[in-house]
Structure formats: C-alpha cells, structure tokens
Amino acid sequence: MEFEALKKTPVFQALSSIGKRIYQPNGIFYWSNRAKKEAKINATIGTAVGFETDIIDGGREKLLTYYLPELKQYINLPPEKFASYAPIAGIPKFRDLWEKWIIYKGKNAINLPSGTINVSGKITKPAICNGITNSIFLVSRFFLNPGEKIICPNKRWGNYNSVLHLQNELEIETFQFFKDDKLNIEGISELMLQISKVQDKIVLILNFPNNPTGYCPTKNEIQDILNSLKNFCDSSNKPVIIFCDDAYEGYSYSDHRVGTSIFYELIDLHPNLIPIKLDGASKEFLMYGGRTGAITLGINSSWLSSSEKEIFLQEWENKIQGMIRSTISNSNHFYQEVLIEIMNLGFEKMQESRNKIYEILKKRYFASINAFEKYKTEGITMDPAGGGFFVFLNIDKIQADKFADHLLLKYKVGTFPIVSEKEEINGIRVAFCSIPLEKIEETFRRIRLTLSDLS
Amino acid sequence: MEFEALKKTPVFQALSSIGKRIYQPNGIFYWSNRAKKEAKINATIGTAVGFETDIIDGGREKLLTYYLPELKQYINLPPEKFASYAPIAGIPKFRDLWEKWIIYKGKNAINLPSGTINVSGKITKPAICNGITNSIFLVSRFFLNPGEKIICPNKRWGNYNSVLHLQNELEIETFQFFKDDKLNIEGISELMLQISKVQDKIVLILNFPNNPTGYCPTKNEIQDILNSLKNFCDSSNKPVIIFCDDAYEGYSYSDHRVGTSIFYELIDLHPNLIPIKLDGASKEFLMYGGRTGAITLGINSSWLSSSEKEIFLQEWENKIQGMIRSTISNSNHFYQEVLIEIMNLGFEKMQESRNKIYEILKKRYFASINAFEKYKTEGITMDPAGGGFFVFLNIDKIQADKFADHLLLKYKVGTFPIVSEKEEINGIRVAFCSIPLEKIEETFRRIRLTLSDLS
Numbered sequence: 059m060e061f062e063a064l065k066k067t068p069v070f071q072a073l074s075s076i077g078k079r080i081y082q083p084n085g086i087f088y089w090s091n092r093a094k095k096e097a098k099i100n101a102t103i104g105t106a107v108g109f110e111t112d113i114i115d116g117g118r119e120k121l122l123t124y125y126l127p128e129l130k131q132y133i134n135l136p137p138e139k140f141a142s143y144a145p146i147a148g149i150p151k152f153r154d155l156w157e158k159w160i161i162y163k164g165k166n167a168i169n170l171p172s173g174t175i176n177v178s179g180k181i182t183k184p185a186i187c188n189g190i191t192n193s194i195f196l197v198s199r200f201f202l203n204p205g206e207k208i209i210c211p212n213k214r215w216g217n218y219n220s221v222l223h224l225q226n227e228l229e230i231e232t233f234q235f236f237k238d239d240k241l242n243i244e245g246i247s248e249l250m251l252q253i254s255k256v257q258d259k260i261v262l263i264l265n266f267p268n269n270p271t272g273y274c275p276t277k278n279e280i281q282d283i284l285n286s287l288k289n290f291c292d293s294s295n296k297p298v299i300i301f302c303d304d305a306y307e308g309y310s311y312s313d314h315r316v317g318t319s320i321f322y323e324l325i326d327l328h329p330n331l332i333p334i335k336l337d338g339a340s341k342e343f344l345m346y347g348g349r350t351g352a353i354t355l356g357i358n359s360s361w362l363s364s365s366e367k368e369i370f371l372q373e374w375e376n377k378i379q380g381m382i383r384s385t386i387s388n389s390n391h392f393y394q395e396v397l398i399e400i401m402n403l404g405f406e407k408m409q410e411s412r413n414k415i416y417e418i419l420k421k422r423y424f425a426s427i428n429a430f431e432k433y434k435t436e437g438i439t440m441d442p443a444g445g446g447f448f449v450f451l452n453i454d455k456i457q458a459d460k461f462a463d464h465l466l467l468k469y470k471v472g473t474f475p476i477v478s479e480k481e482e483i484n485g486i487r488v489a490f491c492s493i494p495l496e497k498i499e500e501t502f503r504r505i506r507l508t509l510s511d512l513s
Numbered sequence: 514m515e516f517e518a519l520k521k522t523p524v525f526q527a528l529s530s531i532g533k534r535i536y537q538p539n540g541i542f543y544w545s546n547r548a549k550k551e552a553k554i555n556a557t558i559g560t561a562v563g564f565e566t567d568i569i570d571g572g573r574e575k576l577l578t579y580y581l582p583e584l585k586q587y588i589n590l591p592p593e594k595f596a597s598y599a600p601i602a603g604i605p606k607f608r609d610l611w612e613k614w615i616i617y618k619g620k621n622a623i624n625l626p627s628g629t630i631n632v633s634g635k636i637t638k639p640a641i642c643n644g645i646t647n648s649i650f651l652v653s654r655f656f657l658n659p660g661e662k663i664i665c666p667n668k669r670w671g672n673y674n675s676v677l678h679l680q681n682e683l684e685i686e687t688f689q690f691f692k693d694d695k696l697n698i699e700g701i702s703e704l705m706l707q708i709s710k711v712q713d714k715i716v717l718i719l720n721f722p723n724n725p726t727g728y729c730p731t732k733n734e735i736q737d738i739l740n741s742l743k744n745f746c747d748s749s750n751k752p753v754i755i756f757c758d759d760a761y762e763g764y765s766y767s768d769h770r771v772g773t774s775i776f777y778e779l780i781d782l783h784p785n786l787i788p789i790k791l792d793g794a795s796k797e798f799l800m801y802g803g804r805t806g807a808i809t810l811g812i813n814s815s816w817l818s819s820s821e822k823e824i825f826l827q828e829w830e831n832k833i834q835g836m837i838r839s840t841i842s843n844s845n846h847f848y849q850e851v852l853i854e855i856m857n858l859g860f861e862k863m864q865e866s867r868n869k870i871y872e873i874l875k876k877r878y879f880a881s882i883n884a885f886e887k888y889k890t891e892g893i894t895m896d897p898a899g900g901g902f903f904v905f906l907n908i909d910k911i912q913a914d915k916f917a918d919h920l921l922l923k924y925k926v927g928t929f930p931i932v933s934e935k936e937e938i939n940g941i942r943v944a945f946c947s948i949p950l951e952k953i954e955e956t957f958r959r960i961r962l963t964l965s966d967l968s
Contacts, residue, residue, distance in 0.1 A: 472548020
C-alpha cells in the first residue's frame, strides 16, 4: 500500500516516524479472506475449528471455533459470539453501530455553537481498541516522536503522565486550565504559538467533561476555542492535531454547558486541523470492565475528492490496523457482541436505560454544588464544573495531601489529593459519582470541618 | 520506589531505557486503597457507584458499580464480575490461579530433561495483559531500545515482524530454524556471540510448539539448548533474556517431544539468564476472544536473599503495572472471572474438558503426517513438527505464493504461503487445527496434485 490518498492530506505529514512506517501486511489476512470465499477446505485459520457435535452432546453440525463447553453456562450468547478472535479493529457490525452512534450524537448535539451537526460521511470507521487509555497511547504514538511536545491542561487525568511521558517519552507542555473561572484559551494559544516555533506540528488533547474538575465548556467558550484555533491555523501552516478524549461525553448536567464533544465542530473548521475522537464504553455505556474504546478521525471536506476518499479510508484503516495488530492484536470479543445487542435495541432505548444512572449522577452533581455553596469559606474554591464524575476543590494554604489525610483519618471521607507546585495545583478531587446522594452534604460538611481543623 | 532489590539482579541492568524509567505512581491507587479500608464515605472512585436498588427492580441494597441492566440477560455472573474495572495487572484471585497453573504444569512436565520441576516460589505473580501479542509488545519494549537486536528463528509467526520491528523499531536477527532436520542450535549460538560483541544484552525469543512449523523439540534438543545457553553465559558477562512464547504450550502430540515450556529449565540455569514466560488463554483455554495473556518472570535462586525477594517482587510488580497502565490500563474483566470459575473446577477437570479438543487435534496431526508421507514426492518436504496447530511444507522449485494460489483456485484448498528469499523460506503453512479429520488426507492429495500441475 502506497498511502497515496493519505499523502494528499495533512494527516500523513503529521504522522510520527512510526505512524509513517506502520502498516498492516496483507499476509495471512489476504489468504484467509480468500479462503473463506474460495476454499472448500480452509487450512489457513490458526484456531482449532471443528464440528460442535465433536465436543458437546447435542451440539450443532456446524464448523465453529472450539471452546471449553463449561463457558456456555456463563454466557447467554452462542459461542460464535465469544470464542473466536474479533477482527483486528473490531467486529464490523459493532463498528457500524459505533459510527451510527457518533452520527446520532452529532444530530442530537446539546449546546454546540452550530446546533446539531451531521458528520455522516465525514468520519472514518471507528477502530476498536482496549479502552480510552489504549486509544490515547496509540494515537499519541501514531502522531508524535519521542521527545516531541503535546499540550495538556495542568488539571488533567494523572494517567496522561504515564501514557504520554513515561511510556511514549513525550514532553507534556501545560497551560493553566482556568483563568478567572473560565477556560484559559489564551493559555492554549500561547503554547500553540510557542510550540509551532520548534516543532512541525501542534498536538493538543482536550477532555470535556474533564477529569479531575468535571469542567464542561459553555457554548461561548466553545466558540472562543474554535475562533482561536481557526486564527492559529490561518496564520500557521502546520498541522494541528486535536485528540478529543471523550470519556465522559454525554455527562453534562448544566443547561448552559456543552454536552456534546467539540469534535463535531472541529471537522470542517480548517484544512490543517486534524480532529481525532477517542471514545470509551467504560463511562458511556457503564462498561468499565469491557475495555472497549474507539478511535475515529474527522475528515475535512477539502482534503479529498469523493473517489480519493474511498482510498483514503482504506489507507487509514490499514495504518490503524497496523497499530492495533502490533500492540494488542485485537480487542476482546464478548463485550463487543453484548454492546451490539444493546445498541440494536435502538439508541433511544439504550439512552433510556442509561438515563436512570445519568439522573442519579446529575442529582449528586447539584447536591455537591449546593453543599459546597452551603459550607464554603475562605481558603477553598471549586473549579468550574458542569459535568462528568468529579468536582475539584482548590485549597489555599494547607498542603492537599495533608488535607486529604486528615479528612480520611478524622472524618472517614476518602478523596484524591493532587499536588503539583510546578503546575500550581493543590486540591482534592471529590468523586461525587461514587457518593450516595444522602451522603453528599455530609461529605462537604466534613471537608469544611477539616479546613477549620487545619487552618 | 527506588527499585533497590531489582538493581541487585541482572534484570535491572537488562532493562531498556523505558524499562528503567517506567513505574506505577502511587497516586490514586494509594488513596483509593486507603479509602477502601478507612473511609465511611469513599469519594475516590472514578466510576458511577450506587445501590443496585436505584437502577433495577428487585436489586440488592448493596453499593456496586452501576451497569446497564440489559447486560444481565447475557451474563450468568453477578454484575460485580463484569461491570467494574479489573485491577491493572489482573484480578488477584485469577493471578493466584494462573500462578498455580504454571506451577502445576511444571510438576506435571512432559519430557523435560530434568523431569518434573517445582517452580513454586521461583516465579513472579503472573501479570495479566491483553493476550500474547500484547505481552510480546510489552516485554520487548521493557527490555530493548529502538535499534537494538532481538534473535528470532527465520520460521516465526508473521506478527513478530509487526510487533518487534515495525512497532518497537527493533532489528530482528534471524537464524535458520532447522539444520539437517534438527533445531539449529549452532545458529542460535553464533548469533548470540555476534550480538554480544555489539550490544550489552542478548535477547532471544523461543516459541515451542512453533508457529508456523508446529515444531516441538525433543528432550535431547532441549538439553542441547540448555548446554549451549549455559556455555554462552559462562563465557559472557552479559544478561541473556529469553522470551518463552508459550502460546501453544501443552499441544505436543509426539511421545518423544517436549510438551512443557523450556521456561522451567531456564530458571536456575545461570544467574545471567533471565527467562520470561508469555502465556495466553487463547489456545491454552481455547479462549481466543478473551484477550487474556500473562507475563511471568523466572527468578534465579542466586539473585536475592529471601527478604530481598519480597521487595523484588513488589518492585517488579510496580514496573509491570507501570507498563500495563500506560498502554492498555487493564484487561477486560469478564473473561478473567470466567476463567476463575473454570480453573476453580480444578486443573484436572479443566484439562479433562480441554482434552476432548486436544485429542481431536492430535488425530488431525497424525493424519497430516501420514497423509504427507503417503503423497510425498520430490520437491516438497515437511519441517520437523510434533505439536501445535500447523505443519509447514517447504517447496523446492515453485514460488509458494503461486503454489498456494493454484491450490486454492483449482483445488479449493486454502493455505498460507510464506516466502522470503532473504530468510530462505518458500513454503506453505497447513493449519490442520481447522481441517476436519476426514478431509485431511484429501488436503494433502490436492497439495500433491498442485505440485504435479506446476512441476
């Protein structure tokens, strides 16, 4: 594969050396695909295959992947749906459904500046991997060489440090997430400009609702980000890659905050802008144990003619498959099949089911806001929030580690302190997602007591 | 963590720069573990947790990770066993069982030169990851820097090239797998010597039974490998790391070939020898879709005192967790629980169940050997085999691609051709694991016909 269509877009230029080199060899898959269609005896498949009758009383006269018969008692799906490998980038039916789900969310967008957005035909087929962590690992390696810089907020998920810095050897360049209780867009722009002077691409990771603050932007803030990105792209010739870590997409609770990924707005913002959507079933479908994530690229309309686009899609697919095959081979089969079953109920039905949990979280969120207001005092502030699973409390004069320790020892409330002098963070993350509603006010009362004790 | 015990062993010296740097930060896990024990209100957990009664009619008055109620109809296990994240390196109970399984296999070893071997207390707790591919990716990155060399046979699983070379940027140095129909141990030794002149460690990957040849060594060959490795280690001061890709362990069919991993013999062979066992549920438990693999280090008795060993185990665990957390976060939950259920039946019971499939494969193996003998002729030879899922046929004068194409087009038999002029390979892999017994003779008859057609 020569990646000719890919080379016509800014995507190729933006790839890391591994991204440029990686591909999925035809090899075994070419021959097994041909054999599936052409062979009467298929000796290409590297798994034990035979008649179910051979291994199970009352089994079917059907060739299938052998499995331990004991498995059947734990799974109410036919063995075809859990025993064999899933394809490298996911079960086609599941990928189709995930694509439809992304399109559905755009068509039902909440508070985006452009209203609702139809991305049908403007995205690649979602490639399934082992959850959002894995997707971040894969795409950051796909686009950035060791030593290169990636922009993150100072308030970010701790595992970014492990994935991006410890593992992928990137330099994390941070901006203060908030300025005057708003998203610090100026901070992002300054960093982008600075990096563009020393690097041939700019990579930014956005995570709304954010971990650890729960921050969701308002419609105006989204518009400001878009303007700022567009201005930057107009004045620079360098590709700007934006990873949208959409782990908590949909968990927005406030009427004036955006509940849909900024990804939708980024697709056609500027030809040099490359938006990548990173989704996970963990929070979206409350399936943490499933390790099911998806990587989806937004395709700018100006990049390719429609005939070129077909080739581009194959080329992108080949490279992403190359990345997956050479790191995890493929993702687990069963959870994909279960999600197919659930998505097949219809997205409305699925959301209805999820809504019960969403409403519980929403109540806990507002209870947290109210409780904080009730007990608030000097020396402690809450970051702008609006969604997700957490709120973040900045603590002025007491080291947050000590604060959390006292809160736990004396008041039996467990929170997660984050302290970084360099990044000007000192506070505790309160995961309201795991506190029953009736204990939320008490949680904040005890936080207040801790503050009094230590002041 | 200072890794002081690790530094006393040759393992630390042998790590790559990523291996040396990686660690699992205490952070959130420290606080959530404390909260689990000390807190009455636990606001550390980043997943939606609440009473089951809130989301399901007739649910339990019990705090648990929320899940979509529809899931329950597909899984006959309580939601605690599929909804939440599994720990980074696997469910403790599952890891204990996998450790016991490794010990069990040593105690019931088949044809190893030392007879049976008890490795209890001589191995690390198996760390669970996303299958054997993922384990190869992780350990090769853990031990080798980009540009460094790793020794593989010329006849090897194709995905090694993607994982080791395309993804991890290693140089694959190959030896001819066979010489005079025996394992080419001289070829390995020569390469080790050669590499030791330019690199501060030697890394070798061994895969018995082998993909694509099905080769299992005889007891004498294993003894010869051991002698040769010991001699090398005696004369060199450099660490020798051996990855045992044990994907097909246990699938040995011939009375005079070794059915147990060479890993067991390597643990106490030499202080400079570092054996790593890579296991997968895919073939061992016929659970391809489960993406469940395990990484286990063999600990040389001379490395550490028993008090140091405890610390070493924690340090190794921390680093391996760091590798997993920063690439895939953790592995899927459900299949681990199902394997716990199956292993809890007892290893004998589990093997009994698997044995039905083993016996089917064994019959197919011998049918393949016999059919090959029946139809063999000049111009085609079979590599030494003895186990696994495949046999490999070397073809003399016809390009193997053409051969496979003709065999498929005219005779409707799908096989996988491997051609590499540089590595002197030209042949087809026949996956007897997926051919029903009654079609095996016919398969080889058609191979013979193809040879006649093209000669």
